[in-house]
Amino acid sequence: MFKINIITLMLAVTSFFSCSNTASTNGFSVSGEINNAEGKTIYLEMIANQLTPIDSAIIEDGKYKLSGETESAELYILHVGKEIQQFAYIVLDNETHMTLNADANEFSKTYTVENSKESSLLKNVTNQNSQFMNKLSEIDIFYKEHASATNQDSIQQVCMNKAQVIIEEEKTYLKQFIDNNIGTIASLYAITQRVGQNMIISPEEDFDYWVKVSDGLEKAYPNSTQTKSISGEITKMKAQKQAAATTEVGSMAPDFEVPSPDGKMIKLSDLRGQYVLLDFWASWCRPCRGENPNVLANYKKFSTKGFTVFQVSLDKTKEAWVQAIEQDGLGNWYHASDLKYWDCAPAKMYNVRGIPASFLIDPDGKIIATNLRGEALEAKLSELLN
Numbered sequence: 001m002f003k004i005n006i007i008t009l010m011l012a013v014t015s016f017f018s019c020s021n022t023a024s025t026n027g028f029s030v031s032g033e034i035n036n037a038e039g040k041t042i043y044l045e046m047i048a049n050q051l052t053p054i055d056s057a058i059i060e061d062g063k064y065k066l067s068g069e070t071e072s073a074e075l076y077i078l079h080v081g082k083e084i085q086q087f088a089y090i091v092l093d094n095e096t097h098m099t100l101n102a103d104a105n106e107f108s109k110t111y112t113v114e115n116s117k118e119s120s121l122l123k124n125v126t127n128q129n130s131q132f133m134n135k136l137s138e139i140d141i142f143y144k145e146h147a148s149a150t151n152q153d154s155i156q157q158v159c160m161n162k163a164q165v166i167i168e169e170e171k172t173y174l175k176q177f178i179d180n181n182i183g184t185i186a187s188l189y190a191i192t193q194r195v196g197q198n199m200i201i202s203p204e205e206d207f208d209y210w211v212k213v214s215d216g217l218e219k220a221y222p223n224s225t226q227t228k229s230i231s232g233e234i235t236k237m238k239a240q241k242q243a244a245a246t247t248e249v250g251s252m253a254p255d256f257e258v259p260s261p262d263g264k265m266i267k268l269s270d271l272r273g274q275y276v277l278l279d280f281w282a283s284w285c286r287p288c289r290g291e292n293p294n295v296l297a298n299y300k301k302f303s304t305k306g307f308t309v310f311q312v313s314l315d316k317t318k319e320a321w322v323q324a325i326e327q328d329g330l331g332n333w334y335h336a337s338d339l340k341y342w343d344c345a346p347a348k349m350y351n352v353r354g355i356p357a358s359f360l361i362d363p364d365g366k367i368i369a370t371n372l373r374g375e376a377l378e379a380k381l382s383e384l385l386n
Contacts, residue, residue, distance in 0.1 A: 027069035028092040030078065030100055033062045037080050037104035044068065047075045048225045070094060072223040073118065075185050078111075080104045089126060091118035091185045121186035125177055129193055132170045136195070139163050171200050178213060183220035187213045188230055203237055210234060243351035249370060253278065253361045256346045258312060258336035261322050266336045268310060269365065275307045275384060276361040277377070280344075280352050282314040283324030288356040291373055292328040298377050299333060305385040306363070313337035314344045314355060 034042060037059045044066045045051040054076065055066040066078075073093040078100065079086065086107035088100060098119060102111035108126075113119040143159045146152065170193070178187045178201075191213045193200045201209050214234045217227040246254055257267045268278065279295060281288035299309050311330065314337070315321035321337055324330075338345055344352075350359065360369040360380065372380050 027067055027094050028096045028098075029065065029067040030090065030092070030098055031063070031065040032099045032101040034059050034064060034080060034101070034107075035062060035103040035105075038062065040080050040104065041082075042066070042078065042080050043082070045077050046070075046225075047077055051077065068092070072225075072227075073185060073221045074224055075189075075226050080107060088113075089119070089122045089189065090116065091122060092116075118184055118186060121181055121184055122189060125174075125186055125190050128170075128173060128177075132166065135166050136163060139166075167195060167200060174201055175206075175209060178209060182212060182216035185217070185221070185224070185226050187216060188226055207237065207241070210237065240351055240353075243349065247350045247359065247367060247370075249367055251367050253359060253365050253367050254349050255365075256349055258338055258346055260334070260336050261318065261325070266310070266334055268361075271308060271310060271334070271361075272365055273306075273363050275302075275363060275381070277307070277309045277372075278350075278359040278361060279309060279311045280314060280347055280350070280355050280357045281311055282355060283320040284315070285355050289324070289328060291356050292330060294374055294377065296329060298381055301378070302381045302385050303332075307381060307385060309333040311335050312344065312346050313339075314341055314347060315339055316341050 030044060034040075038061075040059050041056050042059055042064050043056045044054045046054055054068045057064045057066055059080070070093060073091055076090050076092055077084070078088045078090055086104075086109075088102070088107065088111045090098070090100065090113065092098070096116050098116035099114040100111055100119075109130075111123070113123055139159050139162050143155065146155045149155055174190045174193060177190050181187050181190075191199075191201050191209060203210055210230075211234060214227075214230045217224065217230060221227050245251075253268060255267065255269045257265050260266050268276070277295065277298075281292070283289070295309060299307065311333065313321045313324075313335065315324075316339060318337075318339060321335075321339070325335060336346075347357075350357070356371075356373070358371055358373075359367050360372055360377075362368045369380055
């Protein structure tokens with residue numbers, strides 16, 4: 001799955017705040033009434049790479065007023081007290097003078113907004129997301145209550161099926177919301193919703209929706225931090241998709257040249273004429289080290305029949321890399337590394353997102369299998385070479 005770095009819910013909280021109770025004549029303002037918060041401080045922060053303090057105010061007679069200026073429409077968070085326990089997402093630009101009222105005891109549930117279409121849209125999608133998570137929680141509670149049941153397997157399957165239906169319903173809602181609200185920051189919030197580590201609208205399966213959201217924001221708010229964020233992610237996604245397409249089974253293996261431990265440059269294409277296991281690994285990768293004995297056993301069995309191994313390490317230091325080669329007894333085949341960790345050029349070329357990762361290449365330089373481990377590697381080599 002593509003790694004998504006767009007800032008959504010979980011952000012580090014900056015501990016320094018600017019305070020002001022006066023509105024800017026050229027900029028935005030947020031004001032209203034907060035119940036059960038007399039004498040407390042309300043904070044406004046912009047969501048970027050981290051939370052950036054914008055303004056704060058003491059709530060007096062239940063009322064507050066915040067203000068600021070911005071170069072473009074941006075996503076902000078509003079909360080009472082320094083600890084972010086309950087909050088509201090809002091969108092502000094220099095034309096916005098919105099009213100937000102709430103009860104401090106249930107801020108996230110009770111806040112209402114006026115005079116801000118974008119913030120109202122965000123409220124709609126956050127309400128929907130809350131209902132969605134509640135439905136999943138109910139299924140989780142039901143499953144835990146029946147954890148000791150004799151028919152636990154069937155209960156688990158029923159719960160999984162129900163959860164999948166709810167997730168599909170949420171996906172449909174989010175897609176419709178995006179279709180109806182192209183060019184809004186709320187659409188970005190919608191497309192970044194997830195269950196656990198999984199995006200509800202998957203970049204792999206629904207890449208066109210990600211592009212749709214990005215293109216809409218480019219037209220509406222070209223200078224927004226949020227626009228730049230998703231545009232950068234789309235650029236990375238396109239590069240990853242392109243790289244994945246060039247390393248699919250049936251594709252010619254992209255060529256590269258990397259230095260060996262003694263500094264000699266090794267080119268992948270120099271190994272043409274043999275079956276080559278191109279194996280990405282590292283000394284610090286336990287699964288890689290665990291797979292090394294299997295690779296070694298297959299090398300010993302098939303090296304006389306036209307099979308070799310080309311291991312590319314994602315190590316940071318030569319010392320750790322060479323020590324691992326010696327410890328695992330891997331000295332008889334080809335080793336290379338640019339010692340750039342996850343910035344390893346061949347790894348990027350082959351769209352390696354995790355290790356171990358391997359590509360079996362035929363004598364003509366074509367990729368014929370990927371990620372063969374354990375018995376699967378021996379079975380494939382036996383098929384080819386016995």
